[in-house]
Amino acid sequence: MGKKIDVTKCRAAVVGGGLAGLMTTLKLCEAGVAVDLLSLVPVKRSHSVCAQGGINASVNTMGEGDSPTVHTEESVYGGDFLANQPPVKGMCEAAPDIVYLLDRMGVPFNRTPEGLLDFRLFGGTKFHRTAFAGATTGQQLLYALDEGVRRFEARGQVVKYEMFDFLTAVLDGTGRCVGLAAQDLRDGSIRSFRADSVCLATGGCSIVFGRTTNSTINTGIAAARAFRQGAVYANGEFIQVHPTAIPGADKLRLMSESARGEGGRIWVPKDPGDGRDPKDIPDKERYYFLEDRYPGYGNLVPRDIASREIFKVCRHEKRGIGGGDMVYLDLTHIPADVLDRKLGGILEIYEKFVGVDPRKAPMKVFPAVHYSMGGLWVDFEADGRGNIVAGSPRNQATSIPGLYAAGECEYQYHGANRLGANSLLSCIYAGMISGPAMVSYMKGLEATSADAPASLFDGAVEREEKEFSRILDAEGGENPYVIHSEMGEAMLDHVTVERSNGAMKEVDGRIDGWMERALRVSIADRERWSNQAAFFTRHLIGMLDLARVIVRGAIRRDESRGAHFKPDFPERDDDRWLKTTKATYGKDGPAFDYEPVNISIVPPRKRSYAEAGATSKVSKGEGK
Amino acid sequence: MAESTIHVRVERRARPDAAPYWEGFEVPHRPMMNVISVLQEVQRNPVNTEGKKVLPVVWECNCLEEICGACTMLINGRVRQACSALVDQIGTTITLEPMSKFPVLRDLLVDRARMFEAQKKIIAWVEVDGTYALGPGPRSSQAEQEERYPLSKCMTCGCCCEACPNYTPGGDFLGPFAMNLVRLFNTHPTGRNEWRRRIETVMGKGGIAYCGKSQNCVEVCPKEIPLVDSLAFVNRQAVQHLLTGWILGAGRK
Numbered sequence: 001m002g003k004k005i006d007v008t009k010c011r012a013a014v015v016g017g018g019l020a021g022l023m024t025t026l027k028l029c030e031a032g033v034a035v036d037l038l039s040l041v042p043v044k045r046s047h048s049v050c051a052q053g054g055i056n057a058s059v060n061t062m063g064e065g066d067s068p069t070v071h072t073e074e075s076v077y078g079g080d081f082l083a084n085q086p087p088v089k090g091m092c093e094a095a096p097d098i099v100y101l102l103d104r105m106g107v108p109f110n111r112t113p114e115g116l117l118d119f120r121l122f123g124g125t126k127f128h129r130t131a132f133a134g135a136t137t138g139q140q141l142l143y144a145l146d147e148g149v150r151r152f153e154a155r156g157q158v159v160k161y162e163m164f165d166f167l168t169a170v171l172d173g174t175g176r177c178v179g180l181a182a183q184d185l186r187d188g189s190i191r192s193f194r195a196d197s198v199c200l201a202t203g204g205c206s207i208v209f210g211r212t213t214n215s216t217i218n219t220g221i222a223a224a225r226a227f228r229q230g231a232v233y234a235n236g237e238f239i240q241v242h243p244t245a246i247p248g249a250d251k252l253r254l255m256s257e258s259a260r261g262e263g264g265r266i267w268v269p270k271d272p273g274d275g276r277d278p279k280d281i282p283d284k285e286r287y288y289f290l291e292d293r294y295p296g297y298g299n300l301v302p303r304d305i306a307s308r309e310i311f312k313v314c315r316h317e318k319r320g321i322g323g324g325d326m327v328y329l330d331l332t333h334i335p336a337d338v339l340d341r342k343l344g345g346i347l348e349i350y351e352k353f354v355g356v357d358p359r360k361a362p363m364k365v366f367p368a369v370h371y372s373m374g375g376l377w378v379d380f381e382a383d384g385r386g387n388i389v390a391g392s393p394r395n396q397a398t399s400i401p402g403l404y405a406a407g408e409c410e411y412q413y414h415g416a417n418r419l420g421a422n423s424l425l426s427c428i429y430a431g432m433i434s435g436p437a438m439v440s441y442m443k444g445l446e447a448t449s450a451d452a453p454a455s456l457f458d459g460a461v462e463r464e465e466k467e468f469s470r471i472l473d474a475e476g477g478e479n480p481y482v483i484h485s486e487m488g489e490a491m492l493d494h495v496t497v498e499r500s501n502g503a504m505k506e507v508d509g510r511i512d513g514w515m516e517r518a519l520r521v522s523i524a525d526r527e528r529w530s531n532q533a534a535f536f537t538r539h540l541i542g543m544l545d546l547a548r549v550i551v552r553g554a555i556r557r558d559e560s561r562g563a564h565f566k567p568d569f570p571e572r573d574d575d576r577w578l579k580t581t582k583a584t585y586g587k588d589g590p591a592f593d594y595e596p597v598n599i600s601i602v603p604p605r606k607r608s609y610a611e612a613g614a615t616s617k618v619s620k621g622e623g624k
Numbered sequence: 625m626a627e628s629t630i631h632v633r634v635e636r637r638a639r640p641d642a643a644p645y646w647e648g649f650e651v652p653h654r655p656m657m658n659v660i661s662v663l664q665e666v667q668r669n670p671v672n673t674e675g676k677k678v679l680p681v682v683w684e685c686n687c688l689e690e691i692c693g694a695c696t697m698l699i700n701g702r703v704r705q706a707c708s709a710l711v712d713q714i715g716t717t718i719t720l721e722p723m724s725k726f727p728v729l730r731d732l733l734v735d736r737a738r739m740f741e742a743q744k745k746i747i748a749w750v751e752v753d754g755t756y757a758l759g760p761g762p763r764s765s766q767a768e769q770e771e772r773y774p775l776s777k778c779m780t781c782g783c784c785c786e787a788c789p790n791y792t793p794g795g796d797f798l799g800p801f802a803m804n805l806v807r808l809f810n811t812h813p814t815g816r817n818e819w820r821r822r823i824e825t826v827m828g829k830g831g832i833a834y835c836g837k838s839q840n841c842v843e844v845c846p847k848e849i850p851l852v853d854s855l856a857f858v859n860r861q862a863v864q865h866l867l868t869g870w871i872l873g874a875g876r877k
Contacts, residue, residue, distance in 0.1 A: 026755050041684075042740060044780055045692040103761030106750040106812045108773040115763035134773060139691055143776065147749035154744045162737075186729050215686040249654060249661035250707070251688040341770075349689055352708050353658075432755070481667040481680070524670060525679035529639050530730035532682050533667070 008032035013195035017043025019427035020407025021201030022145035027435020047215040051138025053258030054130035055424040057095035066127040078124040079415020080562035085601040086382035105144040121261040135345035166222040177402035178449040188528025192457035194449040204372040204408035210488015212369040213254040224542030234411040235374035237553035243306035245368035252368035257420040260299040296612035307367040328362035376405040393441035396434035406430035416562025476520025648673035659706035683732035693779030703786040762813035784841035796830035800841035804854035
């Protein structure tokens with residue numbers, strides 16, 4: 001069938017230089033493929049750098065009887081059974097080797113006295129499963145992979161295009177992706193790249209919600225652009241709200257779940273009017289509401305549950321500190337030297353940005369938007385026993401042939417709620433299987449992108465030039481940052497912890513208005529050079545497209561599952577909604593379609609964290 | 625009045641080759657503001673003190689929690705990250721300038737590509753056989769981890785280069801941060817295998833001899849990396865290499 005393609009003569013493009021993009025790049029390089037690596041920022045500044053607590057791997061060095069089977073079950077259970085199970089299983093089984101690899105690459109993981117990797121507790125489990133480097137694990141992992149890629153860059157096998165914004169996939173007449181067009185955010189020029197396959201590893205879209213725990217680049221723009229081109233977007237309505245963040249005028253800074261993993265406790269004064277210094281409030285006058293309401297897992301219930309409870313305590317029971325939107329996250333009972341060794345990074349953040357030493361005083365925190373479980377729909381190939389078929393070109397493939405996706409920009413691994421410390425893992429695992437999948441795909445091609453007609457690429461550049469000129473030339477006096485603030489506030493108020501169809505329909509209506517205004521943005525300066533306001537206007541339009549997918553998907557799903565909670569439909573409804581949401585772009589709004597979830601490994605059961613061990617019953621032979 | 629308004633002056637330029645000029649903005653002062661939120665306020669209302677609508681100030685930022693290193697600039701004359709510069713600490717009269725050691729792209733946005741190039745030169749990675757499953761990594765004591773981890777927090781922000789009198793635009797010095805990375809990789813159980821190659825690199829052009837020991841670097845490092853110790857470490861290894869490598873001929877290619 002066709003001529004045999006030599007992959008060492010192929011060229012692939014990876015968009016995004018976080019963990020998923022870098023790992024995809026490494027795998028392509030090891031197969032001999034040349035890679036163009038595009039990133040909005042110098043790759044070392046990608047959002048993976050913000051991850052704090054750690055990376056999960058069931059190495060069982062603590063003799064607790066942990067295993068990848070238990071990890072799989074707890075991840076599926078934590079995700080309220082919405083994730084397709086074979087990819088979760090593949091990820092959990094690969095996890096120990098991934099952590100070993102990172103250790104070999106030089107990540108300064110915390111050690112045990114014997115010199116082995118140390119593991120700590122995290123949410124949704126009773127096992128010490130989380131490897132960590134202080135409380136800046138994401139930074140350390142990102143640097144290790146960045147260094148690994150730099151090695152190939154120094155040899156000329158990787159060419160980096162940093163400060164480049166993905167604009168569009170270039171598709172040939174059959175709809176196959178043969179490259180992309182991107183804008184250089186320094187000089188504003190637009191150019192195309194030929195690529196025999198393309199992987200988007202462009203992160204999440206939390207900035208749709210305005211101020212969040214995320215980096216400013218996390219607008220979801222690349223996924224939004226691919227969505228407009230026909231790529232299917234899945235489970236968009238599942239947005240993770242992290243229970244513990246500190247408020248700020250510019251962002252809501254994360255206080256890692258590892259704080260609770262190391263013994264941190266959440267509480268409010270029993271008397272909401274108690275004006276005393278928290279240290280002067282005796283234990284019996286404190287309400288440790290997570291420990292009280294979830295005795296099995298206490299402060300380490302999964303994020304959706306912890307956020308909901310904090311929200312309930314503050315908004316409905318009016319028991320927040322001083323009656324406001326704040327609870328205590330208390331570490332003061334833990335020795336300072338232990339805190340410094342294991343949580344140093346986040347303590348510094350609190351100290352620097354709040355001006356209070358969390359070793360001495362309880363921190364004040366509130367939930368904040370943190371992660372998108374949803375994202376571009378991607379495929380997988382599993383055998384009869386639920387094992388991912390290594391090297392299958394279907395793995396991580398989007399609905400556009402030749403276009404792959406890995407990391408937070410896709411939906412594959414976390415179902416309705418992600419467990420803490422599974423995101424670094426899913427990014428790296430997705431990269432580990434997308435690279436080989438792209439290699440297999442390229443081997444099966446009949447012709448490379450070098451043979452694609454130049455007109456395809458010139459046409460794409462021309463269309464994008466036209467669109468950018470339209471943004472620069474628009475009149476109407478609107479300011480993209482103001483529109484973004486309004487959208488963010490509405491999304492935050494009505495489409496996060498508690499959702500009602502009435503309020504969401506109102507937000508949905510307002511999206512039309514914002515979209516219309518986004519087309520009437522006036523940019524004060526028509527100079528292309530580093531014109532950030534013009535670039536942001538494009539991102540705003542992408543965010544509005546995704547906001548639409550999130551809101552409409554949430555309105556349709558009349559049940560409560562994981563992070564998606566509707567007080568009017570408080571129960572999970574497997575008969576109607578144990579299915580993946582698939583949205584496809586349409587001019588008059590997205591079209592929705594649903595597909596069954598692969599539940600071949602862990603049969604769905606009611607999800608509860610009241611009783612210890614509930615999450616691992618099947619693996620432990622107790623759940624039959 | 626004065627208490628409720630932030631006066632910010634920004635050194636701007638439209639292009640790398642354009643002449644710089646100063647532009648002032650007034651921004652309402654709210655609690656918990658940092659320099660980023662001041663600039664975001666300008667984005668939402670980009671009108672200068674003369675009442676003219678202008679393009680919002682261009683700058684680089686990303687994480688906003690002092691871990692990505694992007695938003696480094698001169699704030700009231702001092703190099704630091706804009707995100708961790710809190711208005712309540714620095715005052716309501718604020719001057720912002722781009723770093724002076726790197727090419728300016730526009731306004732406060734600079735190009736630090738030279739720092740990433742330096743990392744290629746000094747072999748800033750551990751040579752692993754591949755990313756496939758090859759079993760656990762080398763054992764390492766808690767003490768070794770506690771030595772290496774602080775060195776590994778370098779976010780390539782450029783503060784040390786900006787403060788170093790021997791790091792100049794277009795100059796050769798690889799920078800204090802690069803010497804620290806040599807130490808980081810030369811203390812890793814596997815990274816150590818390449819220690820002579822790294823040391824030979826920094827014994828050459830742009831290397832350790834370019835350090836004038838002003839010790840400015842350690843003063844401005846936001847991550848409090850012990851840069852002076854790292855410089856001393858590299859010096860020691862250079863002497864060791866000189867004695868055992870060049871003079872005695874051991875380990876030569």
